[in-house]
Amino acid sequence: MPRASVDRTDTRQRLVDAAAELAHQQGFHRTTLADVAQRSGVPLGNVYYYFKTKEALGEALIERLSTMFTMAREVWESHADPRARLGAFIQSTVENSKVVAERGCSVGTLCTDLRKGDSPLLEHASTLFTNLLKWLESQFRSLGKGPESRDLALHLLSAVQGASLLAQTFKDPRYLLRETRRLKEWVQSV
Amino acid sequence: MPRASVDRTDTRQRLVDAAAELAHQQGFHRTTLADVAQRSGVPLGNVYYYFKTKEALGEALIERLSTMFTMAREVWESHADPRARLGAFIQSTVENSKVVAERGCSVGTLCTDLRKGDSPLLEHASTLFTNLLKWLESQFRSLGKGPESRDLALHLLSAVQGASLLAQTFKDPRYLLRETRRLKEWVQSV
DNA sequence: GTCTATATGTGGATAGAC
C-alpha cells in the first residue's frame, strides 16, 4: 500500500518541481505540458492524471513557492536581532544573484507573467508577496519603527525586486550585488 | 506620389502603435499578429508587407519606446536644477500610476518577457534602461555626487521598477504612490 | 496507474489573386 502511494507522490512532486524550474526559466505561459512531461520523464498524457488542467499545475507550483518561503523565513528567524533578520533576507538574494541574473526572481517574474495573461492564478501568487511584506513589516516594527514600518517594508522589497529585474535584463548579477550592498547599509542605519 | 507614401507611413505607424499597446497589455509574446492586424484595421496577411517577421515588428516597437524616452527626457530637462529634474522623472511615474498598476512598466515588463523567451530583441530593449541609467547618473553627478552617482542611479531606478512590479501584482497604484513619495523625499535630502 | 494516439484550436508565415 505505501508503494503505490509513494510512487504517486514522487511522480506528482517531480512534475511540480519540473514545472517550477521551467516556469522560472521560460515563464509559466511559455512552458508547455510537453516540456514538463519530458523533464519529469513522464509521458504527456500522464500529466493529466495528476493535474486536470495546466492551471491546476500552476496552483501546485505556487504552493511550492509558498513552502519555500516558509523555509527561508525560518532561516532568517534563526537570528534574534530584527536588523540581522533583515540582513539575512537580503543575503538570501545575494546568494541567489547568479540565478536571478539568469531567470529573474521566481515570484516577481511569475506575477508579471500571470498579470499579462490575466490569469486567475495571480490572486494566489500575489499572496506570496503579501506574506513577505507582512514579515518585513513586523521586523521593522520590532525595531520600533511604528506605522512607518509598512512603507519601509515596501521600500526594501521594491528595491530588491527592481534590482532583480535589472540584473535579469542585463544578464549581470553585479547590478543586484551593487544594490544589495546599499540596502544592507541602509538596514543597519535606519 | 506623396499619397501612397503617406498611406504607407500611416499604416505602418498604426501597426506599431497597436503592437505597442497590445504588448504592454498582454506581453509581447502573447500578442499575436492577428491581434495587431485586427486592432489596426488591417488584414492579417498585410502585416507581412510591412514587417517580414514578428521580430521585425518588435524592433519597431522598441524604437518607438526609445522615441518616447527621448521626449520624456526633454520634459525632465525643462527644469534647470538636477534635483528638480529627478523629481520630474519620479513625477512621470506618479502620473502613470494607474496604467502601471494595470499593465506594469512598459519597458520593465517587456524586458522580463523577452528574457524569458531568450529573444535576441532583449539586447536592443535593454539599451532603454542603459540610457535611462546614464541620464539619472548624470543628474546625480551634477549634484556633485561623484563616483557614487552610478549606484544612486541604480537605486532610484530599482525602487521605481520594483514598486511598479508590486503595484501591477496587486493591481493597486497606491503601492507605487507610497514608494514614489518616499523617493521624492530621498531625492531632496540626498 | 501508465502510455499512445489523436482531436481541436491557434499562431507565425507564405502563396498568389486582385
Place this chain on the structure above:
DNA sequence: GTCTATCCACATATAGAC
C-alpha cells in the same frame, strides 16, 4: 499595395488500450 486562403508547427486536452 491590398486581401483571402492556406500551410505547418505546436499546445491543451481527451480517448481509450494496456
